[in-house]
Structure formats: structure tokens, C-alpha cells
Amino acid sequence: MTPVMHPLIQAETLCSMQDDKHLVVIHAGFGETAYANYLKKHLKGTRFVELNTDLSDIKENAAQGGRHPLPAVQAFARRVARLGITAQSHVVVYDENKGANAAARFWWMLKALGHQKVQVLDGGPEEAEQAGFPTDTNIPEVQPATAYTTEQWLLPTASLDEVTRASEKNTVTIIDVREPQRYQGITEPIDLIAGHIPGAINKPYQHNLNTHGRFKEASELRKMYQEFTADTTLVHCGSGVTACHTLLAFAVAGLPIPKLYVGSWSEWSRNNKPMATGTHSKGTS
Structure with missing residues (x-):
């Protein structure tokens, strides 16, 4: 292997x-x-x-x-x-x-x-x-390669409908990695509405890094994320980009990679979905 x-x-x-x-x-x-x-x-x-x-x-x-x-x-x-x-x-x-x-x-x-x-x-x-x-400052010369023939993404993603069911039934943990002020609904500098998906917990992606701007040690990241199993966890952000930072942190910790909700808050908040503000009972770390 x-x-x-x-x-x-x-x-x-x-x-x-x-x-x-x-x-x-x-x-x-x-x-x-x-x-x-x-x-x-x-x-x-x-x-x-x-x-x-x-x-x-x-x-x-x-x-x-x-x-x-x-x-x-x-x-x-x-x-x-x-x-x-x-x-x-x-x-x-x-x-x-x-x-x-x-x-x-x-x-x-x-x-x-x-x-x-x-x-x-x-x-x-x-x-x-x-x-x-x-x-x-030069652009390197590149010899094109043969393209991969993968027919679908091989890491798990979640659709809007799946996240809707997860929010309603509260059987899946939804991790929101945005800054606390965006999650809490205090401010929203990018999307149209501030707030978060009902039931989501806030784990800002910045907490994956130490004070030197490098990823924390695997053991520390494992303590942060080991309670979240890959098959019962969805991770999102504003638009499906910084969420990947937390998925990377899961991998650094040696944990299976959860589902990525690519549409994230930018999709959810534009589809007449329920929204919440303030902190969640599980809080921020």
C-alpha cells in the first residue's frame, strides 16, 4: 500500500x-x-x-x-x-x-x-x-499532460437539500468556519445577509493556525476536531473556499475528511432558507 x-x-x-x-x-x-x-x-x-x-x-x-x-x-x-x-x-x-x-x-x-x-x-x-x-518573474514553459478521466469528485460534498435536512433534523453537525461576527449576524462584508444556518456551530478557520501563521500540530488539531466524524459532519464557509482550510486541518490531524458544502452561506442565504443569529449552545472555540 x-x-x-x-x-x-x-x-x-x-x-x-x-x-x-x-x-x-x-x-x-x-x-x-x-x-x-x-x-x-x-x-x-x-x-x-x-x-x-x-x-x-x-x-x-x-x-x-x-x-x-x-x-x-x-x-x-x-x-x-x-x-x-x-x-x-x-x-x-x-x-x-x-x-x-x-x-x-x-x-x-x-x-x-x-x-x-x-x-x-x-x-x-x-x-x-x-x-x-x-x-x-518569468512564466515557466509547461508541457501539457494527459487529463485525468475522473467522472465525479472523489471527496464528499453536500447539496443545499442535504444541508436543509441536516439543519431541520439536527442529526448532522454543521460547522461554519467564518469569523464569529459573520456567524453571529453582527456584520456581513460579502454576502447579502448576516447570520448562520440554524443549528450550525462556529469553528473559525483561523483557529487552525498558530501565532506564527503555520498550522497547529496534528495533536492539537486532533483535539479540536476528533469529536466530529466525517460521515455526520458538514463544513462550510461563505462560498466554499475557506471551508477547505478546515478540511485540510482535518487531514493534518489524521482524521477523515468531512463533506464540503460548496454553496455555503452565499447559497443558503439567497434561497429563502431559515437563518439564525447570535451564538449556538456548542459555541465557538
Whole structure:
């Protein structure tokens, strides 16, 4: 049996792999300035993906799947092929927000495509640069690969109907990873309405990191999440992106990955669903 690759890689380890012919480093950006930021400076040899255009299939109405719906699995497979990623590739992905902007989402999607060798750079590109990984402004030449033929996402997701039943019956734990003020309904800077799904508990994704901006130790993350079994837990955020940061934390803890509710609050709050404010009895951690 092939050993499971740890979901994180440290900067020093990445530096030691610079000459590995199978290494593929991905800069995962988000927003209109993402590509310009990539061109200004990135880890040498890094290839670029962008959350809105490469990792989502954004609809005209966010009520249909939320602000960042997943693309069709084969559309993503073709994008992965254009990045030159083969089954032998050792993929390392980073973003500019400790993995929470787009890197964890890319990690989840690549795992859900069936790729095994993928890790998120713990601490981000600054850590690698400080450890001695060279930076560049050039766009690397890439030899396209053969696309994966996966016909459906291989990691579990939850639909709006499934989350509705979970909220009504209270038989499944719904974890909301947004900031407490958004969860409590005090403020909502992105979506139309503030609040949370009735019955959801708040476990902000920022709590996955230590004071240095790296993921907490596996034992500490295990204490945070071991009470939540994968088959009775749904994880969501605002649009299905930062939720992947917590799914990554589950993997770091050595726990099975729960279901991702991709539509998240951005879909729920636009579909005339019940909403709650304030804190839940299980509280925040």
C-alpha cells in the first residue's frame, strides 16, 4: 500500500526538492490583481491558477451554487493537464493567506480529482523565500499532460437539500468556519445577509493556525476536531473556499475528511432558507 502523503510541506523540505523533476509548484491567486502579483514575484518555476476562473464555475446568480461553485470535474481535469500535472507529479500549492484564499481549495480539488501527491506549503511563500527558495518573474514553459478521466469528485460534498435536512433534523453537525461576527449576524462584508444556518456551530478557520501563521500540530488539531466524524459532519464557509482550510486541518490531524458544502452561506442565504443569529449552545472555540 502506498503511504498517504502528509497534506502539508515545510519550507525547508521544499527547498531541498528544487531539483526534483516531478516537482510542480502552484501559485493559487484570487481576484483581479492576482495575476499581476504573480508576475511581480513568485517562487521560481511556479505555475499560476486563479480561484474565480480556474477553481470555480461562477454563475450569474449566486443562489445557484453560491459565489464559488465547483467547475465540472472534467473541466478542472483539463486545467490540471494544461498545468503539466501528471500522476507522478509532486504538487505543492501556496497562496498569500496561509492557505486560506485558494491553496486549500486547490488541494481539495486535486485530491478529489484522484491525485495523491499534493501538499500545501505551510506558512506560505514568504517562508520558502526565507528558507532559500529562489524567486522569479518569468512564466515557466509547461508541457501539457494527459487529463485525468475522473467522472465525479472523489471527496464528499453536500447539496443545499442535504444541508436543509441536516439543519431541520439536527442529526448532522454543521460547522461554519467564518469569523464569529459573520456567524453571529453582527456584520456581513460579502454576502447579502448576516447570520448562520440554524443549528450550525462556529469553528473559525483561523483557529487552525498558530501565532506564527503555520498550522497547529496534528495533536492539537486532533483535539479540536476528533469529536466530529466525517460521515455526520458538514463544513462550510461563505462560498466554499475557506471551508477547505478546515478540511485540510482535518487531514493534518489524521482524521477523515468531512463533506464540503460548496454553496455555503452565499447559497443558503439567497434561497429563502431559515437563518439564525447570535451564538449556538456548542459555541465557538
